[in-house]
Amino acid sequence: MPPTGEQFEVASGDVRAVVTEVGAGLRSFEAGGRPYVETFDETVRPPRGSGTVLVPWPNRTARGRWTWNGEPQQLTLSEPAAGNAIHGLLRHTLYRPGERTADAITLHAVVAPQPGWPVPLDTSVRFAVGDTGLTVTHTVRNVGGEPVAFGIGAHPYLRAGGDATDDCMLTLAATSTLPLDGGLPTGPAVPVDGDLDFRDGHPLRGRELDHAFGGCAPAEGDTVVRHRLTGPTGGVELWADPDFGWVQVFTPDDHPGRGRAVAVEPMTCPPDALNSGTGLLTIAPGETWTGSWGIRPLQVS
Numbered sequence: 001m002p003p004t005g006e007q008f009e010v011a012s013g014d015v016r017a018v019v020t021e022v023g024a025g026l027r028s029f030e031a032g033g034r035p036y037v038e039t040f041d042e043t044v045r046p047p048r049g050s051g052t053v054l055v056p057w058p059n060r061t062a063r064g065r066w067t068w069n070g071e072p073q074q075l076t077l078s079e080p081a082a083g084n085a086i087h088g089l090l091r092h093t094l095y096r097p098g099e100r101t102a103d104a105i106t107l108h109a110v111v112a113p114q115p116g117w118p119v120p121l122d123t124s125v126r127f128a129v130g131d132t133g134l135t136v137t138h139t140v141r142n143v144g145g146e147p148v149a150f151g152i153g154a155h156p157y158l159r160a161g162g163d164a165t166d167d168c169m170l171t172l173a174a175t176s177t178l179p180l181d182g183g184l185p186t187g188p189a190v191p192v193d194g195d196l197d198f199r200d201g202h203p204l205r206g207r208e209l210d211h212a213f214g215g216c217a218p219a220e221g222d223t224v225v226r227h228r229l230t231g232p233t234g235g236v237e238l239w240a241d242p243d244f245g246w247v248q249v250f251t252p253d254d255h256p257g258r259g260r261a262v263a264v265e266p267m268t269c270p271p272d273a274l275n276s277g278t279g280l281l282t283i284a285p286g287e288t289w290t291g292s293w294g295i296r297p298l299q300v301s
Contacts, residue, residue, distance in 0.1 A: 163231025
């Protein structure tokens with residue numbers, strides 16, 4: 001079995017996506033033969049979290065420690081070099097395929113009670129493609145006996161078709177940024193300003209980003225948050241429900257087969273939210289939360 005498990009393809013016309021059994025990762029998405037996320041070979045693990053689902057928290061938890069109902073919790077340090085827990089508990093889990101059609105698939109996994117995580121959560125992710133692009137819908141149900149706070153995110157690397165990352169402009173629907181050191185907050189969020197104000201777009205050439213942005217909200221009259229990557233010959237939009245009020249942007253220069261890449265990660269909460277409480281969603285026993293985000297190609301005039 002490859003490191004990402006079985007590969008599930010969904011397609012509608014010339015729009016197609018490939019999703020992995022391990023981690024419910026988005027390994028590829030293209031329309032009209034043009035790629036709109038960075039991909040990787042199925043024989044390797046997702047590089048730098050590429051395409052993976054981040055649940056029951058995105059990003060980092062400092063030292064893997066947090067408190068639930070007054071009780072200290074110690075998560076496994078999945079980022080051992082830095083001594084943190086990172087990107088949740090299902091990145092290496094085999095998801096179970098559920099309802100499936102030619103253009104959609106739903107994958108299921110349970111966050112089991114374990115050291116550092118006290119309440120079981122039944123989760124699913126539905127990937128559907130169509131004329132407007134890709135829609136990803138997350139569902140989380142508390143199957144335990146007590147309430148718990150959680151967060152959720154995803155880790156796609158956007159790509160504007162064949163355009164090089166350095167030739168692209170990034171636009172974010174974000175009004176604040178969270179100061180970070182080593183990926184962890186050093187203070188409260190502050191209004192975006194100067195080079196960190198992407199509301200009207202900034203070119204990516206020469207920019208090194210690993211920043212958390214907040215205050216992401218729909219524009220007046222709209223219903224979803226919209227972030228965009230546009231290049232000389234094409235563009236791509238990542239949209240998300242309002243619960244995804246945060247976005248992490250990361251620009252590594254060593255994505256396999258690509259070099260410079262840009263992750264635009266929709267998140268319901270910022271780094272270390274299990275400690276700060278910022279943006280956390282609380283779910284009671286028997287309750288269900290659902291949220292969606294998606295990717296659609298853009299025509300650039």
